[in-house]
Amino acid sequence: MNIVERFGGVFLLPVAIAIIAFVLIGAPSSWLTLTVAGLAMGMMLFLMASGLSLVFGLMDVLNFGHSAFVSFGAFVAASVLAYFGGWLGSDSIVLNIMALVFAISAAIVFGAALGWFFERVIIKPVYSDHLRQILITMGALIVAEQLILATWGGTPTNVPRPQFLEGTIIVGGSSLEVYRLFAFVVGALVYAGLYLLLNKTRMGLLIRAGVENREMVEALGFRIDRLFIGVFMLGSGLAAMGGAMWAGYETLITPALGAEMMVIVFIVVIIGGLGSIQGTLLGAIMVALMQNYVGYLSPKLALASNMLLMMAILLWRPYGLAPAVK
Amino acid sequence: MSLLQIKNMDVSIGQYSVLHEVTFDVPEGGVFVLLGRNGAGKTTTLRSIMGLWDRPIGSVTFRGEDISALHTSDIAKKGIAFVPENMGIFGGLTVAENMVLATTSGKFDQTRLTRVYELFPALEQFWDKQAWSLSGGQKQMLAVARAIIEPRDLILIDEPTKGLAPSIISAMGESFREISETTTILLVEQNFAFAKSLGRDMAVLDDGKVVHTGSMADFAADTALQDRLLSLSMEAS
Numbered sequence: 001m002n003i004v005e006r007f008g009g010v011f012l013l014p015v016a017i018a019i020i021a022f023v024l025i026g027a028p029s030s031w032l033t034l035t036v037a038g039l040a041m042g043m044m045l046f047l048m049a050s051g052l053s054l055v056f057g058l059m060d061v062l063n064f065g066h067s068a069f070v071s072f073g074a075f076v077a078a079s080v081l082a083y084f085g086g087w088l089g090s091d092s093i094v095l096n097i098m099a100l101v102f103a104i105s106a107a108i109v110f111g112a113a114l115g116w117f118f119e120r121v122i123i124k125p126v127y128s129d130h131l132r133q134i135l136i137t138m139g140a141l142i143v144a145e146q147l148i149l150a151t152w153g154g155t156p157t158n159v160p161r162p163q164f165l166e167g168t169i170i171v172g173g174s175s176l177e178v179y180r181l182f183a184f185v186v187g188a189l190v191y192a193g194l195y196l197l198l199n200k201t202r203m204g205l206l207i208r209a210g211v212e213n214r215e216m217v218e219a220l221g222f223r224i225d226r227l228f229i230g231v232f233m234l235g236s237g238l239a240a241m242g243g244a245m246w247a248g249y250e251t252l253i254t255p256a257l258g259a260e261m262m263v264i265v266f267i268v269v270i271i272g273g274l275g276s277i278q279g280t281l282l283g284a285i286m287v288a289l290m291q292n293y294v295g296y297l298s299p300k301l302a303l304a305s306n307m308l309l310m311m312a313i314l315l316w317r318p319y320g321l322a323p324a325v326k
Numbered sequence: 327m328s329l330l331q332i333k334n335m336d337v338s339i340g341q342y343s344v345l346h347e348v349t350f351d352v353p354e355g356g357v358f359v360l361l362g363r364n365g366a367g368k369t370t371t372l373r374s375i376m377g378l379w380d381r382p383i384g385s386v387t388f389r390g391e392d393i394s395a396l397h398t399s400d401i402a403k404k405g406i407a408f409v410p411e412n413m414g415i416f417g418g419l420t421v422a423e424n425m426v427l428a429t430t431s432g433k434f435d436q437t438r439l440t441r442v443y444e445l446f447p448a449l450e451q452f453w454d455k456q457a458w459s460l461s462g463g464q465k466q467m468l469a470v471a472r473a474i475i476e477p478r479d480l481i482l483i484d485e486p487t488k489g490l491a492p493s494i495i496s497a498m499g500e501s502f503r504e505i506s507e508t509t510t511i512l513l514v515e516q517n518f519a520f521a522k523s524l525g526r527d528m529a530v531l532d533d534g535k536v537v538h539t540g541s542m543a544d545f546a547a548d549t550a551l552q553d554r555l556l557s558l559s560m561e562a563s
Contacts (some may be wrong), residue, residue, distance in 0.1 A: 202432050209416045209427055216414035219376055220428055220472070221402035324418055 021293040032174040040180035042288035043187020047242030049268040051235020057211040057275020065137035068144035071258035073107035073240025074247035096162035111240020119232040211275035273320025329354040335384035359525035366531040407473035411484040417458030428472040463494035
């Protein structure tokens, strides 16, 4: 084991990106603002992409409709937040938090239920047929987008934020949005929960084993198809949660949100490697930092920078940075 | 009564018909060896017994019950373990985690675990290591250890000696002999010397059909028959 691997290996890459950006940006306060924004965005991307990575790894399903869960999560959360508008504007932090918890919970429950329907009706008939999976899930994304258009309308929907998440705090001359710090903390907590689920429970052990060799898990006496449904619902619920958090981050959302996020979510999963939440977190943080730094230094190159990052990583590691299966 | 009876089993994979009316009985106890040239259908036979292909035509009877329509996981729960040709090790999991997955309750029976350590001491040494870091022989030991960590009636083992060093093959043979004192083994093997040293009964598959069944002792003594069915009389001598 060389010294780089001993101190974290590929997991040092976001640190390397941050150090290079620090040198290029020059102004420490701007760098800190961009770094916090990147970490917050990374955590939201992680929420959106982690389910896709597990579904891809465990079920070998190319779900191009995954970002439909992000869209629905965003719009369901926006509607719940609008319904509790009075609580959001209240000075009571308890009412603020309750409105937020209701909105995020509604998004997760709706996403998981939609995931169950999606797996049973759309995915199940096309297991082991990648071409049909791509076609049918792309079609489902279009249908989802039209359903959102029909339900919430085509004009951008305003997403109210709870009072306690408004504003900024000043740290070392940098202005840091409270919502971004909140998004980072929520993402970190979800990561910790997922890590514990996958590494400290029997179900997690089965999921990790299933990502590597589904057939062998069945030969050991377990029903992997039941695990599939559970993982699909978990992934859909997390994507919807990511959508809900993203809606609060953007404060203005359109029905095209899912399609817009699809490319970046796939880049995250491809960079991170299939079936690994550590890899997904790494990919999400790298993509988000890159987008924020390059967006500051050369705005026109923001999206292209992530494409270039993905190409470079695939040339170096064709299976991504930290895939579940080595 | 036979432990496992295969009767008129036909298996097709896609548009290809791979097994044709395969029929043989595996008696309880000892090692039953399935021999045959490359592509004869040995692996397909094991996978079909385990329910890893679409339901075969014909019957697969285990302890008098037809299991041919059961799901793979239910077949495993009947007491049949499978060690595939690629060993089926979960490389990203530790040796301990691989073993835990093979238990029904998630807990080890200490007596059986001690027996596993006695049979395969390397596993105790590498207990907390990730399985991908093991050598080929150690991975094979782990695959077999997983099959015996809980009481099973039958273990299906597919070409366990493939790619292993002679000293490891010899140790593996000793382990199989000990395991077969309490558990029946259905062994698919191309290494005839290894198969001969372990097998009590045997069948030969050729082009998807059973072309010979009988005792291993008789087959080992008949070099002309070996030559005709397997083209390996030189190796067998």
